[in-house]
Amino acid sequence: MLCSRAIKNLNPKLEFVEHSPQKCPRMLLLPDYDPNDCEAGMRLLEDLTTNADQIQKQVLKEILHRNSHTEYLRGFLNDDDEYDDEEVFKNKVPVVNYEDTIPYIQRIANGEPSQIISAQPITEFLTSSGTSGGQPKMMPSTAEDLDRKTFFYNMLLPVMNKYVDGLDQGKGMYLLFIKPEICTPSGLMARPVLTSYYKSKNFRNRPFNRFNVYTSPDETILCPDSKQSMYSQLLCGLVQRDEVLRVGAVFSSAFLRAIKFLEDHWKELCTNIRSGHVSDWITDPSCRKAVSIILNEPNQELADLIEQECGGGKSWEGIIKRIWPRTKYIEVIVTGSMAQYIPTLEFYSGGLPLVSTMYASSECYFGINIKPLCKPCDVSYTLLPNMAYFEFLPVKKNNGGGELSQDQVHSNGGSGGDDKEEIMETVDLVNVKLGHYYELVVTTFTGLYRYRVGDILMVTGFHKNAPQFRFVHRRNVVLSIDTDKTNEEDLLKALTQAKLVIEPLGFLLTEYTSYADTSSIPGHYVLFWELKMKGSNGLLPELDTFIMEQCCSTMEESLDSVYRRCRKKDNSIGPLEIRVVTHGTFDALMDLCVSQGSSVNQYKTPRCIKSEEAINLLNSKVVGRFFSQKTPFWEPFRIETSK
Template identity: 55%
Template sequence: MSLKDLEELTSNAKQIQDDVLKEILTLNANTEYLHRFLHGSSDKELFKKNVPVVSYDDVKSYIERTANGGEPSDVISGKPITGFFLSSGTSGGKQKIFPINNKFFEDMTFIFALRSQIIFRHIKDVQEGKAITFFFVKPQSTTPSGLPVSNMLTGFLMSDYFKNRPSNRFTSPDEVTLCQENKQAMYCHLLCGLVQRDEVVSLAAAFASSLVGAITFLENYWKEMCSNIRSGHVSEWISDLSCRDSVSIILGGPNSELAELIEEECKKKSWKGIITRLWPKTKFIQTVVTGQNAQYIPILEFYSNKLPLISTAYGSSETIFGVNVNPLCKPEDVSYTFMPTMSYFEFLLADEGNNGEIVDLVNVKLGSYYEPLVTNYSGLHRYRMGDILQVTGFYNSAPQFRFVHRKSAVLSVSVEMTTEEDILKALNHAKLVLKPSHLILMGFTCYADISTHPAHYVFYWELKATNINDTVKLDEKMLVDCCCVMEESFCSLYREFRKKNGSIGALEIRVVAQGTFDSLMEFFISQGASVSQYKTPICINSSEALAVLEKSVIAHFFSDKSPPVGSKIQY
């Protein structure tokens, strides 16, 4: 594929979208689900008039009938279902399964190739270099009908589309990427990356949280990796034989000079810039830093000496949406250009006073907020995504969207509504207060504690000293100030209820022990989430997950004054 494809697709977005809908309806009009509304027709206007907007619960029974066997794909899809994707469950709180077919993998292959071409256009001399990719697979399960169930990345990595890709720019052999024991895979990803340090031009992971986790893992295991490099032998606990054999080939025998060089960097007082110190030719980091992953931007900038953080694509278990055609923009300015071939896209106006207006892809308006509705090739029709996006511009005739927040990620203890975007902005203001302390916020989450009177917001923070061997010293005044600054950042309704009638209590920060957010990730993985797709939830709804956090709390801090009721504090 070439950038010419990008120009052609975005210049003909309306016609392509009409053709996509026609093709989907022609394939699916006689499925049990769609026949109720269309009676075999593939007419666009009839589709818009008769087919309802749905959420997961509305179509869950159709999906489960296909998954559980005994009923063919055409209950919901005219194209044979080849498997199911399992959503992570860390954004919306519950795992869901979605039917898929090979069209999804074809789209992923196309998007991967397109984003590479876009990067090559903007960053010189990376075509021949290699990427350390922190990709992980989770063992697949099967439905009663015998079809595979996996997360999106596992499904792709275990498909022929990945195995037969035209080129391999990863430092890790496929045996490592496909290793189903995540600790062994992480160790070998890092070991292979260190051995090939002179060829590394980028680091990549699906989400920023995975990259931060990789650096934390390296802090704990660099001495052992240096021992492996010095001896030319992989640690005995790497028991996956195919993984072990392929990494041994990359090690290629003893290399004491390289081991000493890595040791010299890793034993320094601070790990600031450790990525560029260990991999000096690295030009960028490729990972999602939008939405809830925005919290990891300062940590990655600290570790990388502010290398470009590139969010290349926007996708989900339901569909691929689009790509970032301006990869070197600031993380807060990331927008995704929707690709009209992926699915049929409609948009439900999300602004206040919404009258149920739904518009096509090319008819969205600059600056407006929308929730996307997806009609895809595997059985979803006018499916509500639950994401809120803002139109930021157009690339030819294809609109560009900024991810704003998940509808489900909302804090509320009264009638106020504090969104994911509000929370992240408040957190950024608090980090300015935290900065002089030489502490890094490694992870956070929050929940609305309604067991107290008045109810209040609780934020769990895991803090780490910027110098490796320093202990975390908690300054009470500074952390109380962080509580106050966050409250000052929230909406006027929150501040009014907090100050005037006392129906919202003082915001609380609970500092947890180091490693707590690793334990939280392990909890969600034990519940079915995957390492590759894991995203630390901004808001916690699970009592079991809260219990993981609560047992590690080491200190409590509360806002000591009510926020001003006037306009928000400016920073």
């Protein structure tokens, strides 16, 4: 049950703000409650959102109280400053990007004390899918942060129980996977945030509750071989099909890869079910043992049923509902770049709701969807005010009416008059305005201060006093299939390397654009190229297949580590494709864009195309298609040692 003292302390506003940081009970910022008690969970959610402003102020006081003597904060705050004063903090501590934090994180990764940025020991680094210098970003994490994530996950349960009946009468078939990790010179691990959580005692020793029962044994989730893990989890999900009430994965792309995997392996899975034995190539000992316990004995009837649904040339439309008939919803992220998978999910779902429950990142867990059965296009997230201290940089549409750009407000002169420092004016959580766009800035318990996450959000409403946001897009990202995030600069660098292959042959690349093709599984990057020969009048000679495939491979080798890992290790991105179009195609594209409202004076070729009409136009002009014939080189990223 939710501790009555926690409810008492969260409800009365006066009592809440009277607590000093030294006396503030930890339960105010990280309340403990029984996730089986959904009524208590909903009361807690109401308390958190009602007292959003007070909780935010207390969160900042607590963070600054803990970390006031860190090297980072002492670099901006003087000894005579009121270290827990909100205005002093905002005036003296700058808003920063990842590049500003790299030196501090690098030093800790190389063995210097955590006190550089955090009074609490840094226990590991969480690798972000965003990149810097071609390598994943590393975010600091602490032991307490795992408790905060557990609290966050537990808050999802009462919300789902409110909207969907009977979730305690079956299991969830959630396909969860771990990713590669490395050990830094300091001995601390660096790994993706979900890998960190699945490997933690918080996940492995999670107390039994009636909503947290999975068809996948932990051993299958923790299997380092992604193919063995996928096969084993699907086999367990099929054997327990009558108990499955909900299915899902974290990302839409991962869930669709599982469907494609089932499409490729259903015959072998049926053979295992029919014989009662796991395939010999499942060699991970823990995984094999766990699956064998669930498989238990031959089941001819189940094997025949799955064979009937999957085989015989039948359409796979609605296959989820047909194989797992008790399923109430599919839980996957369908916002941001994952929205491109919605039509494919709907094809396979058989009309099941697509539920996107949470908004989180490597930096911090942010908010939950308190109306989980809404349409994917209406998904908004209510930020939980005890997760971190949130600020928002206003953004606006540029003169072209397209991309969102940073709205930098004013410069503030220093005491000397010459040393001018730009102050980015931010808006507090409770003061954002309906319909406005913002970039999210966080100060966390783990050592990030006024950190620009890079997510652009739009305010869609309020729940009590806590705002609700729709995720719009990642700043500067133009292409994404899975956890990869390729921006325009990355794309141009890769393209520049590919041009070196064709330019000695007399080819000129006159225009290009791109899009993420998710019509197949896995999806892949598509580049449209308009080429000409030097000295020609637009006539293009026959293209050499080997040379063009080399261009594809060169581009892939030039993209960042996350993309190359998804291609080589995870198999979550297909081979990059170049489609060569006829001379004049990009003039036709400009005509189309101008006819739809773009200014001819301000028009510039978009480097990523999302309009279906524009993609159809480009495809109608294609004269050659070429794919990368080899996977790019990848190895776990290295940590540079201090010089």
